[in-house]
Amino acid sequence: MTLKLTDGTVITPFRTIEQGVVVIEGHQIAYVGTKNSNVPKGQKIEINGCYVSPGFIDIHVHGGGGHDVMEGTLDALDTIAQTHAKGGTTAWLATTVTAPIDEIAHALHAINQGMIAGLESAKLLGAHVEGPYLHPDQAGAQNPVHLRLPDPREYFLLLDRFPCTRRVSVAPELPGALELGNELRKRGILASIGHSNASYAEVLKAIEAGFSHVTHIYSGMSSVHRVSAYRIPGVLEATLVLDELTTEMIADGHHLPPSLMRLVLKAKGTNQVCVVTDAIAAAGLGPGQYQIGGLDVIVEDVVPDEYEVKLGPGSYVAKLVDRSAFAGSAATMIMLVRNLVNLVGLPLLEAVKMATWVPARILGLSTERGLLAPGFKADLTVFDENFNVKMTIVEGKIVYRSEL
Numbered sequence: 001m002t003l004k005l006t007d008g009t010v011i012t013p014f015r016t017i018e019q020g021v022v023v024i025e026g027h028q029i030a031y032v033g034t035k036n037s038n039v040p041k042g043q044k045i046e047i048n049g050c051y052v053s054p055g056f057i058d059i060h061v062h063g064g065g066g067h068d069v070m071e072g073t074l075d076a077l078d079t080i081a082q083t084h085a086k087g088g089t090t091a092w093l094a095t096t097v098t099a100p101i102d103e104i105a106h107a108l109h110a111i112n113q114g115m116i117a118g119l120e121s122a123k124l125l126g127a128h129v130e131g132p133y134l135h136p137d138q139a140g141a142q143n144p145v146h147l148r149l150p151d152p153r154e155y156f157l158l159l160d161r162f163p164c165t166r167r168v169s170v171a172p173e174l175p176g177a178l179e180l181g182n183e184l185r186k187r188g189i190l191a192s193i194g195h196s197n198a199s200y201a202e203v204l205k206a207i208e209a210g211f212s213h214v215t216h217i218y219s220g221m222s223s224v225h226r227v228s229a230y231r232i233p234g235v236l237e238a239t240l241v242l243d244e245l246t247t248e249m250i251a252d253g254h255h256l257p258p259s260l261m262r263l264v265l266k267a268k269g270t271n272q273v274c275v276v277t278d279a280i281a282a283a284g285l286g287p288g289q290y291q292i293g294g295l296d297v298i299v300e301d302v303v304p305d306e307y308e309v310k311l312g313p314g315s316y317v318a319k320l321v322d323r324s325a326f327a328g329s330a331a332t333m334i335m336l337v338r339n340l341v342n343l344v345g346l347p348l349l350e351a352v353k354m355a356t357w358v359p360a361r362i363l364g365l366s367t368e369r370g371l372l373a374p375g376f377k378a379d380l381t382v383f384d385e386n387f388n389v390k391m392t393i394v395e396g397k398i399v400y401r402s403e404l
């Protein structure tokens with residue numbers, strides 16, 4: 001079937017096309033441009049001055065709609081995909097947490113199955129394995145009881161059995177972690193520095209061993225400390241200064257104040273930083289008590305008086321019950337794009353790029369997703385000037401639609 005979206009502002013995201021047209025043939029984009037006599041024919045959908053951009057790609061999702069990836073069922077994955085599709089997400093990495101290895105294997109099995117079966121809504125790109133090879137001092141909401149050192153017998157089995165694995169977050173300073181990094185690089189899996197206490201020098205070794213990305217900047221990472229009179233930079237400073245590393249920001253407005261998001265972007269530029277939700281089951285739901293990886297978490301909108309900005313109603317976040325740390329977000333991708341524009345002050349084009357082309361490139365998918373261009377997968381998000389998602393299209397199929 002051929003669909004023709006007309007009268008919208010097209011964000012490719014390298015330029016905007018006013019009164020633009022996007023034509024979709026089957027699973028692919030056939031035309032992007034202005035109205036003219038060469039535009040292919042198709043079933044017309046007027047998008048009435050809304051924006052149309054590539055679909056959002058979220059490379060760090062634990063849950064949504066009341067369900068968690070660790071449930072290890074196709075039903076849970078389906079609900080999570082549908083919940084995030086309402087927030088404009090068209091492709092995502094299902095993210096596991098630190099748990100006994102058989103529970104992680106159970107979740108990965110479902111992700112493998114989900115990729116074979118194909119979910120009805122947002123495309124399941126694969127798994128992001130976050131833990132158990134993380135540093136206990138930077139565990140955050142990862143259950144410290146189940147943290148372990150990388151063991152080749154264990155991870156070879158996991159990687160061989162579950163080809164869905166596309167990304168692994170590891171603390172590279174742990175004994176055996178560099179060998180794991182090398183193995184991931186060999187297999188074309190994104191090796192990400194996460195929940196790590198590494199020093200700057202250890203980060204350099206990690207880069208040599210194949211680590212190229214850093215998990216949720218500012219969360220679960222070392223920063224500068226002193227040894228006698230001398231300053232030893234940590235993962236945070238290494239990420240900010242080293243162009244070899246890409247990173248991701250949880251731009252839900254809670255995890256990072258606008259000033260720190262600006263600092264990250266000043267240091268790295270918008271081409272090296274994507275946004276992720278790091279969403280838990282609470283995404284798409286209201287405040288309350290939830291569970292993630294066997295830990296109780298609370299979801300609320302309470303922000304300290306000293307915090308830099310007041311956040312609008314409905315801007316919830318998950319915390320450990322003692323409120324000592326965040327436990328993931330309750331956001332969907334459209335909220336992050338909105339925050340980049342409204343809180344950080346980025347041009348819309350740049351904000352959209354950080355939710356589309358940049359994550360596609362980080363995952364090695366930028367020849368097929370993350371850009372509105374002929375031949376690319378027909379993954380599109382339509383939203384209005386108030387950042388309400390109006391329509392989400394995955395590989396040419398409308399998976400979510402509200403009133404236009």
Ligand SMILES: [Zn+2]
Nearest residue numbers: 130215216220
């Ligand atoms: Zn994390």
